[in-house]
Amino acid sequence: MQSTILTSTPKSPFDFHSAATGHGWYQLAPFRYDAESRVLTWPQVLPGGEIIRIALTGSQAHERTPWLRAEVASPQALDQSGRDYVNAIVNWVMATEIDLQPFYRRAAQVSGYETAIDQAQGRFLRSPTLFEDFVKVICTTNTTWAQTKGMVRALIDGWGQEAGGDQGERCFPTAGALAGASEEALRQRGRLGYRAPYVLELARRITSGDLDLDAFRLPDWTTIDLRRALLKIKGIGPYAAASLLTLLGHYDHLAVDSWTRKLVIPRFFTGQEQVSNADIIAFYADWHPYQQLAYWYYDWEGTGETS
DNA sequence: TTCCAGGGGTAGA
DNA sequence: TCTACCCATGGA
Numbered sequence: 001m002q003s004t005i006l007t008s009t010p011k012s013p014f015d016f017h018s019a020a021t022g023h024g025w026y027q028l029a030p031f032r033y034d035a036e037s038r039v040l041t042w043p044q045v046l047p048g049g050e051i052i053r054i055a056l057t058g059s060q061a062h063e064r065t066p067w068l069r070a071e072v073a074s075p076q077a078l079d080q081s082g083r084d085y086v087n088a089i090v091n092w093v094m095a096t097e098i099d100l101q102p103f104y105r106r107a108a109q110v111s112g113y114e115t116a117i118d119q120a121q122g123r124f125l126r127s128p129t130l131f132e133d134f135v136k137v138i139c140t141t142n143t144t145w146a147q148t149k150g151m152v153r154a155l156i157d158g159w160g161q162e163a164g165g166d167q168g169e170r171c172f173p174t175a176g177a178l179a180g181a182s183e184e185a186l187r188q189r190g191r192l193g194y195r196a197p198y199v200l201e202l203a204r205r206i207t208s209g210d211l212d213l214d215a216f217r218l219p220d221w222t223t224i225d226l227r228r229a230l231l232k233i234k235g236i237g238p239y240a241a242a243s244l245l246t247l248l249g250h251y252d253h254l255a256v257d258s259w260t261r262k263l264v265i266p267r268f269f270t271g272q273e274q275v276s277n278a279d280i281i282a283f284y285a286d287w288h289p290y291q292q293l294a295y296w297y298y299d300w301e302g303t304g305e306t307s
Numbered sequence: 308t309t310c311c312a313g314g315g316g317t318a319g320a
Numbered sequence: 321t322c323t324a325c326c327c328a329t330g331g332a
Contacts, residue, residue, distance in 0.1 A: 138315095140313075140314090141312095141313090141314045141315070142311090142312065142313090142314040142315075142327090142328095142329095143312060143314085143328090143329070143330090144311090144312050144329095144330080144331075145312090145313090146330085146331075147312080147329065147330065147331085150329090150330090151329095187328075191328090191329070191330095192328085192329090193327080193328030193329050194315090194316095194326090194327045194328050194329090195315090195327095195328085196328090198315085198316095234315090234316080235314095235315070235316090236315085237314055237315045237316080238314085238315085239313070239314055239315085240314075240315080243313095255313095257313045257314085258312090258313055259313035260313075261313095262313085
């Protein structure tokens, strides 16, 4: 096993722990996060089929110069293209390119965002591929978090490549691997239930070249067009599209779901009956284009609410 | 047993 | 665009 160290410089400010744990993704396999040592690890298939293991660490909010460090264990030493590939992946996963300063400038004018600013919160951990994020988002719909974790685990156990190592780790399955599965197997063994045809169609469209998820990363999408394109994919509805928009760095579409209402109404609409979703969207309108960050990174716990 | 989880597709209006 | 209805799964 060879070891390669790769380093990069995220946009300032950057806090590795905040970036890793900003939302629940770090709890989903094949990610593993050690909160004590603050190391995020996962096994990764390279385009050539080689399996590597990535261990990420990074700077804390108050360090003068932000840094991200990837320790890569691979069967053979990484060549330049392998290093470039891993570099691109780790920076994508940690969302290091996002400039949070405009959001902080706005947030500094109101209370409730002191923790977010102090701890450099505002990034959302992404999976190495958009396929993985699309599947995981589909696995969060109309179910509990415990079951989401179970579905992702079952997909990895059933269709992910073995990563070696002493704990029987596996990679997240490629689109090709899931495209070859039967719907029945995804329903039962993958625990996807009625989501199975959605994941299967997604995997098959990608494998056939009918759908290129990476096109969604292009910077020239308007949020409204991107959302419209996401909604055309089977299994992606308003909630899932909003989650994916956030992961893709579009924060100017606030998705109001049952959880949003549970947090926002008692805090900002006390005593009001019949608060509509439109009322909540209007409440956040002057945060444009950071509505989603304003909602997500408000210090709900600091106000007695739980999140 | 029944309900429901930070939904989504479809038919029908 | 909106509403009713159905869709698997598993924990409470």
